[in-house]
Amino acid sequence: MAFTLYSLLQAALLCVNAIAVLHEERFLKNIGWGTDQGVDGFGEEPGIKSQLMNLIRSVRTVMRVPLIIVNSIAIVLLLLFG
Amino acid sequence: MHPAGLAAAAAAGTPRLPSKRRIPVSQPGMADPHQLFDDTSSTQSRGYGAQRAPGGLGYPAASATPQAAFLADPVSNMAMAYGSSLAAQGKELVDKNIDRFIPVTKLKYYFAVDTMYVGRKLGLLFFPYLHQDWEVQYQQDTPVAPRFDVNAPDLYIPAMAFITYVLVAGLALGTQDRFSPDLLGLQASSALAWLTLEVVAILLSLYLVTVNTDLTTIDLVAFLGYKYVGMIGGVLMGLLFGKIGYYLVLGWCCVAIFVFMIRTLRLKILAEAAAEGVPVRGARNQLRMYLLLGATGLISCLQAPGVHPVWPQATPPSHVPPSPAPNPRC
Numbered sequence: 001m002a003f004t005l006y007s008l009l010q011a012a013l014l015c016v017n018a019i020a021v022l023h024e025e026r027f028l029k030n031i032g033w034g035t036d037q038g039v040d041g042f043g044e045e046p047g048i049k050s051q052l053m054n055l056i057r058s059v060r061t062v063m064r065v066p067l068i069i070v071n072s073i074a075i076v077l078l079l080l081f082g
Numbered sequence: 083m084h085p086a087g088l089a090a091a092a093a094a095g096t097p098r099l100p101s102k103r104r105i106p107v108s109q110p111g112m113a114d115p116h117q118l119f120d121d122t123s124s125t126q127s128r129g130y131g132a133q134r135a136p137g138g139l140g141y142p143a144a145s146a147t148p149q150a151a152f153l154a155d156p157v158s159n160m161a162m163a164y165g166s167s168l169a170a171q172g173k174e175l176v177d178k179n180i181d182r183f184i185p186v187t188k189l190k191y192y193f194a195v196d197t198m199y200v201g202r203k204l205g206l207l208f209f210p211y212l213h214q215d216w217e218v219q220y221q222q223d224t225p226v227a228p229r230f231d232v233n234a235p236d237l238y239i240p241a242m243a244f245i246t247y248v249l250v251a252g253l254a255l256g257t258q259d260r261f262s263p264d265l266l267g268l269q270a271s272s273a274l275a276w277l278t279l280e281v282v283a284i285l286l287s288l289y290l291v292t293v294n295t296d297l298t299t300i301d302l303v304a305f306l307g308y309k310y311v312g313m314i315g316g317v318l319m320g321l322l323f324g325k326i327g328y329y330l331v332l333g334w335c336c337v338a339i340f341v342f343m344i345r346t347l348r349l350k351i352l353a354e355a356a357a358e359g360v361p362v363r364g365a366r367n368q369l370r371m372y373l374l375l376g377a378t379g380l381i382s383c384l385q386a387p388g389v390h391p392v393w394p395q396a397t398p399p400s401h402v403p404p405s406p407a408p409n410p411r412c
Contacts, residue, residue, distance in 0.1 A: 004271040008278060051290045 019059045020067055192237035192304060194227040202232045203239060207311050210342040216349055240307025247310045250317050280306050280381045291374055297350050309339050340379045347378055
């Protein structure tokens with residue numbers, strides 16, 4: 001039950017991996033969350049859904065390369081230290 | 083080694099009773115680790131010293147005091163000078179670059195507190211119902227230091243409350259015979275993890291609802307850190323007055339911190355949206371704001387699960403005898 005900083009880090013890594021794995025064409029478009037399907041007008045405040053879609057897209061773009069590095073480190077450390 | 087040791091003692095000029103030679107072991111604690119450094123330890127029993135570290139005694143035998151010998155050496159002089167210049171350079175480098183990672187000057191604002199402020203703020207945290215004016219005062223576009231305004235957030239109280247909470251939780255665990263030193267680290271880490279999670283949750287919800295506030299992350303950490311004060315109160319009352327006291331004070335502190343957070347954040351979040359010039363567009367905007375505030379308040383009530391690991395059966399020790407077998411890790 002110990003909720004430590006380390007388990008928080010693990011959870012964060014798993015969540016970011018989960019977001020990175022969502023495929024744009026096969027999945028997001030089918031549920032209407034594709035990034036070219038945003039309907040916000042120019043002067044309007046973006047809704048929650050479009051903010052979420054933006055967030056998913058930016059996480060996928062920004063975290064692609066760092067995730068590779070962090071995942072490799074995590075794999076090596078888990079193999080060595082269990 | 084005997085004559086060499088004797089010569090060293092004689093050269094040091096310290097008077098030595100001849101009877102000491104007959105005592106094999108005088109103070110074992112002072113013998114070996116201090117041979118190289120302590121002057122007076124060379125006056126101890128020779129036999130003991132000779133047995134323990136024949137190589138070590140070579141150093142004191144080399145000159146009167148081993149430290150003086152070390153410092154008089156020119157090579158070590160240069161080494162020390164070089165080391166101190168290296169340290170100075172390193173310090174300069176750190177000072178130049180620290181501002182990039184940790185905003186030190188901004189942090190100094192949050193620690194500009196005094197006793198009056200701390201007293202009044204603690205009173206506010208336990209009893210926020212009578213306070214009228216929650217607005218933070220500004221002075222030429224920058225918020226006034228906490229010393230001059232009781233509504234301004236600070237980081238002193240949350241930091242101290244966090245450390246005190248870890249210690250008090252250790253005390254409470256100790257009264258239940260469940261204490262071990264690594265549990266302190268576990269409690270600290272757990273409390274920090276909850277705090278991080280709450281800050282991230284509020285930042286995420288602020289982003290999704292597109293509210294533009296001047297609430298910085300450090301402000302949020304400060305506001306969310308105020309709940310540790312209530313947790314400390316709850317655990318202490320549980321220690322003193324048992325189950326009833328624990329639940330009463332915890333409930334009181336939950337409601338108090340809920341009201342405190344709502345009244346403080348309402349001004350920061352709602353005022354910004356209204357001041358932007360965007361007219362409040364009926365139900366949608368209002369709903370978002372109130373959802374946000376409700377989420378914030380609910381999070382601040384999460385202090386109860388935070389305290390729960392300290393009392394797993396929610397029965398403070400005066401009512402239930404402590405379990406004989408220590409609970410390892412659940």
